[in-house]
Amino acid sequence: MGLFSATKGMLRRSLARTRGALEGLGGLLRGRTLDAATIKDIESRLVQADVGLPATEAIIDKLQQRLRSGAPEDAHAALQQCLCELLGPASPLATTEQAPMVLLVAGVNGVGKTTSVAKIAHALQGQGRSVLLAAADTFRAGATEQLRIWGERMGIDVIAGAPGADPAAVTWDALDAALARNIDVLVVDTSGRMHNDASLMRELTKVRDVITKRVPDGPHEVLLVLDATQGQNALEQARGFGAAIDVTGLFLAKLDGSARGGVVLSIAHALNLPVKLIGVGERVEDVEPFDGPLFVDGLLADD
């Protein structure tokens, strides 16, 4: 995803504010074995970054094992490595031979789905691909309008339905349009819904099934948008949406605030779901491929 790199500096800048302070933990850990006080400090940092207790404890266990067994190593580097391992290797967006590639985007209310959809579309457009948007959020007032405005700004067409229309029907129409116009990528925006709302989750499954019906190997990516400010409930979200639409990766939005988004470690620990992209601002360019080491740096930094 080379074309993302134009904005690469952005994340570095937004993380830089916490960067210098990383020395705090680094200094504490460097050249040290893990005593009770150090472990407590690591625990408190991870918990305060929303990593959650089960994942935090697993990380500390692993770190201890490592320091006990192998050759003496820097405790700080070891911790960083543990976290990166847990996050797994970089996981770029899927690619397809056959157009259209279909991306389905979902999440609970207010995480920033519509903005994220616009960002994804913008990035893919920047790679020289033709993009079409489906406004399958027919429920929230103004949602279609919001996506349409983004579309206009980027010169991307938006397929929409009437307010209250069946989102699966809108998706079907959008698939028709994408196939007829020989579009490279179709991004489907859905309305926010709570993962514990059974009927709305069924509605989402139907949208997914409609896509599979028209494009047999689609959707090629099913992205769950998470809000970096959220806590452990994000893990439940990943479980709920995963059960309904087989999520393939995460879009971690709102990472430009002071929240660290550590819940993705919690999710990686429990569900092994990769983070694919991150959102770092309100502008349409403010999207980055997920970079594990960079993310971990921000996570461990002092306030």
Next chain:
Amino acid sequence: MLDGLSQRLGAAFKSLSGQGRITEKNIREAMDDVRRGLIEADVNLKVVDDFCAQVSEDAMGESVLQSLKPGEQMVHIVHQRLAELMGPVESHIPFVDPGPTVVMVCGLQGTGKTTTCGKIAAWCRRNGKSVLVAAADLQRPAAVEQLRITTEGVAANAKGNAKIGFHGEPDRCAAYGEAVGEAITVCMNAVRTAREERYDVVLLDTAGRLHIDDALMGELRGVQRAVNPHSILLVIDAMAGQDAVNAAAAFNSQLEVDGMVLTKLDSDTRGGAALSVKAVTGAPIRFIGTGEKYEDLEAFHPERMAGRILGMGDVVSLVEKAQDEVDEAEAEAMAKKMAEGRFTMDDFLKQIKSLRRMGSMKQLMGMLPGVGSMMKNMDIDEGALDRVENMANSMTAAEREDVSLMNKSRTRRVAKGSGSGQQDVNRLLKQFDMVKKMSQQMAGGGMKGRMQMARQMASGGMGGGMPGFSAKGSTKTAGVKQGFKARKRKRK
């Protein structure tokens, strides 16, 4: 989790019996469990540690020493302290006279400010106040449009007849960060309009912003200085994590927040953020948001929230939900019908529907104490209720009125129409018959009937009273389900 916590605390104190003395060490062990629970509920770590230190001190007092079951007593103390910290109850907006009362709504992006504005407008109208809703979010595309549609919905449908107006200046919208300051003008115009047109309340829906964005936080201060709002409400996402304290503290230091609205409590979040933000701002949590519709705004109850954070069930909310769903007069008519044995398939269908409107089975059962944690990983077949509804809907009106009409050929037709098997339809009919008989005994039979019903339920002959409904994965919950059904019926 209450049960779990209570048990673990019980174990921690068990070793004490016979010793008659609680040591600091025992309390520390017990508090470790409390600490874990609170962290898992997303209460901020610093808040958790302060809280645990305080409770440990309290627990050293006599009440624990004298208690017969120290574990339960500890849970009680923890629960009580949590509720105290989140209280008191101030679920209203103070209105000024003469009006208009100016209310400013602010918060991070995506917390639900616009939706909350619609809800507050509806709440004001129920209280006989006219409201002008002003769109001061000029950043997010179509935010003005969203608020306009929301406001129109409230004006058309919300209870009450006070005037609901909308003030929007879409021409002033610009991309993020480019319309800084414009919101001040919009707010001033809105307040002027409200004064001229004699509205009781003017609600200012501001743009979502990061608390670390100085330019936009400055704009909020500008709005505050320009219109001098009577109330500043901060909207907080109940799913927020550890960082909620930083955001709340920043908004509070810039604006002196008067109250908070906790949104998205219709999710299954434990909502520890409630405790965190109360601790840092000291401002009361005035309302909670429990859904996407404008009527989904409720008073805040600290004890219930404390229970939720601790993972205890919420029976009170469950009962309230049921009460919301059921119209008193209708319930009485239904009871009469039941007593006379005139309960029809239509009535049955109606009941299933109102039950389902209250939430998913999993959600409802999650509100029962102790069941929540057990249910967490259990797969409940919500589809079973779909199938029951489908079958009932495939019957003709006459058949639903009098199920005895059903014969083999009709059964075949219903099975075909609903995409189910004939044996499913037969089972439904049989079970409906049982429910009908039972409800007759229940509603009319007085004590004797009730006892009989209880016996029948205990023998398990009725499958929880819900035809076609079965929980996968565990038979343990059958008792709970029956208990739930029994309570539900008793109410009627």
